[in-house]
Amino acid sequence: MAEVLVYVDHVDGAVRKPTLELLTLARRVGDPVAVHLGPGAEEAAKVLGEHGAVKVLAADAPEFGDYLVVPKVDALQAAYEAVSPAAVLVPSSAEGKEIAARLAVRIGSGIITDAVDLEAGDEGPVATQSVFAASFTTKSRVTKGTPVITVKPNSASPEAAPAAGAVEQLAVSFGEQATGTKVVSRTPRESTGRPELTEAAIVVSGGRGVNGAENFPVIEGLADSLGAAVGASRAAVDAGWYPHSSQVGQTGKSVSPQLYIAAGISGAIQHRAGMQTSKTIVAINKDAEAPIFDLVDYGVVGDLFEVVPQLTEEVKTRKG
Numbered sequence: 001m002a003e004v005l006v007y008v009d010h011v012d013g014a015v016r017k018p019t020l021e022l023l024t025l026a027r028r029v030g031d032p033v034a035v036h037l038g039p040g041a042e043e044a045a046k047v048l049g050e051h052g053a054v055k056v057l058a059a060d061a062p063e064f065g066d067y068l069v070v071p072k073v074d075a076l077q078a079a080y081e082a083v084s085p086a087a088v089l090v091p092s093s094a095e096g097k098e099i100a101a102r103l104a105v106r107i108g109s110g111i112i113t114d115a116v117d118l119e120a121g122d123e124g125p126v127a128t129q130s131v132f133a134a135s136f137t138t139k140s141r142v143t144k145g146t147p148v149i150t151v152k153p154n155s156a157s158p159e160a161a162p163a164a165g166a167v168e169q170l171a172v173s174f175g176e177q178a179t180g181t182k183v184v185s186r187t188p189r190e191s192t193g194r195p196e197l198t199e200a201a202i203v204v205s206g207g208r209g210v211n212g213a214e215n216f217p218v219i220e221g222l223a224d225s226l227g228a229a230v231g232a233s234r235a236a237v238d239a240g241w242y243p244h245s246s247q248v249g250q251t252g253k254s255v256s257p258q259l260y261i262a263a264g265i266s267g268a269i270q271h272r273a274g275m276q277t278s279k280t281i282v283a284i285n286k287d288a289e290a291p292i293f294d295l296v297d298y299g300v301v302g303d304l305f306e307v308v309p310q311l312t313e314e315v316k317t318r319k320g
Contacts, residue, residue, distance in 0.1 A: 002086035004030040005079055007099065008048065008056075009091045013040015015047045017199050018091040020158035022151055023051040025118040027161060029125045030086045033057060034165075035079045037072055038064045041167055049165015051158060057082070057170040063178055069095060071178045073102040078172045080107060085146060087125045089118075092150035093198070100150045109145025116155045116256065116277055125149065134276030152277070153199045154256040189245075197229045197246060202259045203278070205231030205248055206241075207271070209264020209285065209304055213241040218308050219263060225315040231255065231275075233265045249274040263304045267292025284308065 004026040009016045019034075026032040034053040036044050041058035048056055057079050063071035076099060080088060090100040092114050104111035117128035126141045127149050141147065197203065204226065206219035216230075223230045232242035234249050248255055250273040260278035265271060267283070267290055275281070276295060283292040284300045284307050293299045300307055 002030040003033045003054070003083050005076070005083060005085045005088040006032050006034050006053070007076060007088070007090040007096065008034050008036040008044065009093065009096065010036065010038070010040065010044055012038075013043045015044050016091075016196075017158065018093075018151070018153040020047070020051045021153065021156045022089045022091065023048065023053060024156045024159045024161075025151060026087075026089055027052045028118060029120045032163075033079075033083055033085065035076060035170070037075050045165045045167045049163050050160055052161040052163050053165045054163045056165055056167045058167050059170040059172045061172065061174075063174055066183055067179055068181045068183065069098050069102065070180065071172075071174055072099055073106070074174050074178055075170065075172045076103050077106055079170055080146070082170065087147040087149060090148070090150045092152045097150050100148050104145075104148040107145060107148075109148055110142035111148045111150075112140055112142060113150045114254065115149050115151045118149065118151065130277045134272065152254060152256050154201070154258070192230075194223065195227070195229045197231060197248070198253050198255055200229035200255070201257050202226050202228035202261075203231050203248070203255050203257045203275070204228050204261045204263065205233065205265060205275070206236055206263050206304075207233035207265030208235040208239075209266075210236060210241065211264075215305070216242055218305065222261070222263075222308050222312045222315070225312045225319070226259075228259075228261075229255075229257075233268075233271050262292055262296075263308055265292055266290045267294070 006022045009019045023032045031054045032052050034048045034056045036058045045056045090096045112127045115127035129138050204223040231248040232246045237247040249271045254274045256277040258279045261282045263284045281296045282298045283296040284304050288301045
């Protein structure tokens with residue numbers, strides 16, 4: 001069976017959930033070969049092997065941390081040349097899409113971004129995308145070279161499939177451009193204790209109807225009761241009520257959780273573009289004519305300051 005390269009997204013060796021999803025999808029079209037760059041490959045290999053990686057190509061060098069994406073592209077290209085895979089899968093983060101795009105240019109291949117599903121086809125992997133603000137679903141395949149595909153988080157449920165996961169060292173030669181942009185400092189983002197927005201299974205978002213930064217704790221309370229991430233519409237972010245890093249929408253982050261709760265969000269097309277692929281959508285809005293109600297699975301017409309606290313208390317009660 002052909003091999004499929006899977007780029008590993010990790011934090012100091014702790015493998016992030018989107019990578020496990022990629023391994024699950026990769027098994028549909030071939031044998032997953034994980035590419036782990038940076039420290040912690042031996043520990044990561046245990047998890048990667050449990051989820052289907054037949055082997056782990058590992059490389060560690062200061063360039064991966066000291067510079068931007070080019071060293072990682074050099075390494076992924078080295079893995080591509082060593083394996084000659086049927087496809088290359090990369091998590092659909094901002095960095096992941098840049099790595100994928102640079103690799104596709106280097107190897108002369110087509111690229112598909114933000115896939116939400118993957119299946120085997122007679123002429124290569126077929127990717128499903130949600131396009132035009134999720135108004136259409138398309139199926140596409142790359143017709144030139146080796147498909148390079150980025151996949152949105154929460155597109156698949158990670159499934160265990162024990163495999164060897166043997167670690168092999170990957171020889172990487174860095175090009176001249178690898179050290180062109182140096183990272184001079186890093187400031188860790190203050191942790192809220194909540195899940196990462198793009199990876200969360202549940203997202204609770206607030207919009208213009210929250211009516212001020214001082215009222216966002218109402219949204220946060222519901223999110224915390226559900227173990228969810230907190231999102232915000234562009235209107236709320238532009239007003240300074242919540243950080244830009246939490247913006248959901250076309251100019252913010254795209255999310256695809258199992259459950260998306262929109263409170264006080266009218267449902268402008270810009271916001272819909274970032275959340276319409278959510279599996280179940282619930283809206284709370286006092287305007288019965290709000291566009292958000294056109295796409296929801298469940299809608300509550302009411303004042304969020306009355307509905308959300310009651311919902312939060314009900315969730316806490318059911319949790320015991």
